[in-house]
Amino acid sequence: MNWRGLWTLYAKEVRRFLKVYTQTLLAPVITSLLFLAIFNLALGRSVQVIGGIPFLEFLTPGLIMMMIAQNGFANTSSSILIAKIQGNIVDVLMPPIGPAELMLAYVASGLTRGVMVGVVTLIAMYFFVPITIHHLGVVIFFTLAASLMMSMLGIIAGLWAEKFDHIAAITNFVVTPLSFLSGTFYSIERLPEMFQTIALFNPLFYMIDGFRYGFIDRADASLWVGAGVLVAVNVVLWLATARMLSTGYKLKA
Numbered sequence: 001m002n003w004r005g006l007w008t009l010y011a012k013e014v015r016r017f018l019k020v021y022t023q024t025l026l027a028p029v030i031t032s033l034l035f036l037a038i039f040n041l042a043l044g045r046s047v048q049v050i051g052g053i054p055f056l057e058f059l060t061p062g063l064i065m066m067m068i069a070q071n072g073f074a075n076t077s078s079s080i081l082i083a084k085i086q087g088n089i090v091d092v093l094m095p096p097i098g099p100a101e102l103m104l105a106y107v108a109s110g111l112t113r114g115v116m117v118g119v120v121t122l123i124a125m126y127f128f129v130p131i132t133i134h135h136l137g138v139v140i141f142f143t144l145a146a147s148l149m150m151s152m153l154g155i156i157a158g159l160w161a162e163k164f165d166h167i168a169a170i171t172n173f174v175v176t177p178l179s180f181l182s183g184t185f186y187s188i189e190r191l192p193e194m195f196q197t198i199a200l201f202n203p204l205f206y207m208i209d210g211f212r213y214g215f216i217d218r219a220d221a222s223l224w225v226g227a228g229v230l231v232a233v234n235v236v237l238w239l240a241t242a243r244m245l246s247t248g249y250k251l252k253a
Contacts, residue, residue, distance in 0.1 A: 005097040006105050013109030017075055024075070028067040028117045029124045035063055036128065039185065050187050053216050056129045061212040062184035064121050068143060069207065072114035072150035073157070073175055076106050077167050080158030089251060099245040103155070107241075110151025111144065118143060131215065138223070139214035145230040146207035150175075152237040159244050159251065178204045188220050203233045 017024040039059060050058045083089040092102065125131065133139055157170045182204040188196050199205050206226035213219040219226070245251075 002097055002101050005095055006101040009092065009097065009101065009105035010108050013075075013079060013105060014112055016079065017109075017113050024071065024113060025117060025120055028071055029121050032063045032067055032121050033124060033128070036060070036125065050190075053218060057131070057216060058187070058212070059185060060125050060129045060131060061215040062182075062208050064118055064125070065142070065146060065208050065211040066179050066182075066184050067121050068114040068118040069146050069150045069179065069204065070175060071117045072110040072147045073154040073171070075113040076110040076151045076154030077158040077161070077170075078154075079106065079109070080155060081161050081164065081167055084158075084251070085163070093248075093251060099242060102245050103241055106155055107148060107151045110154055111147040114147035114150065115143060133215055134217040135214040137214075139211060141227065142207055142210040142214065142230070145227070145234060146211070149203070149207070149230060149234050149237060152234070152241045155241050156237070156244065159249050162250070178202055181205075182208045183220060184208055203229055206230055 036056065036059065040056060048055060080089070083092065097105075122131065153175075157167060161167045161170070181199065182202055183199065188199045188205070191199065200221065206221065206229045209219050209221050210223055210226045210230075213223055243249075
């Protein structure tokens with residue numbers, strides 16, 4: 001394991017998104033606050049509580065997790081695709097850095113951005129919504145599991161994509177719909193039984209549900225099932241990502 005190479009690539013990726021912090025860190029905060037304001041104005045009076053929890057306190061953890069997931073995906077996918085398009089991906093492939101170091105560095109940078117976005121968003125929302133963390137360990141676990149999952153999905157998307165339209169297609173037709181249909185803005189208990197069953201096949205539902213449980217001490221599904229699903233999905237994505245990087249999929253001629 002080339003630890004110096006791994007750290008250098010990780011530090012380079014972190015500095016890359018910190019240089020444009022208004023886009024990578026502040027923009028998600030503004031988006032979350034806009035969602036909070038819109039839903040409060042539109043539904044605040046008609047929907048006072050969900051499952052015995054005040055509406056805004058129920059909504060806030062879901063918004064934070066959605067920002068964590070989307071930014072973890074955006075970080076790794078954009079980094080790899082931009083390097084491929086600009087031709088400087090060779091600067092990563094030529095040094096003595098193996099697939100393991102590449103994967104760990106990219107995943108760690110995506111995780112770092114996701115966690116930083118989550119912390120900044122949480123601090124911003126604290127001024128508008130009373131936030132209490134009931135289970136800190138659960139919050140940390142689901143934050144890390146979700147960030148890992150979306151970072152690896154971003155690597156796979158970045159390796160597969162050949163232009164920005166491909167990433168936009170994955171974001172618009174896969175990531176965003178799954179995020180919006182994951183129970184971020186509602187409890188699946190309000191859905192018809194058939195749609196409740198469908199929601200249980202969405203892995204993003206479990207990351208939202210588990211993360212929310214850590215804040216409000218209430219979940220729509222079994223916490224252990226959710227944790228097991230995320231671990232299983234992460235293992236599959238880890239194997240797929242490792243395989244693609246080790247074979248040089250769309251990286252080497």
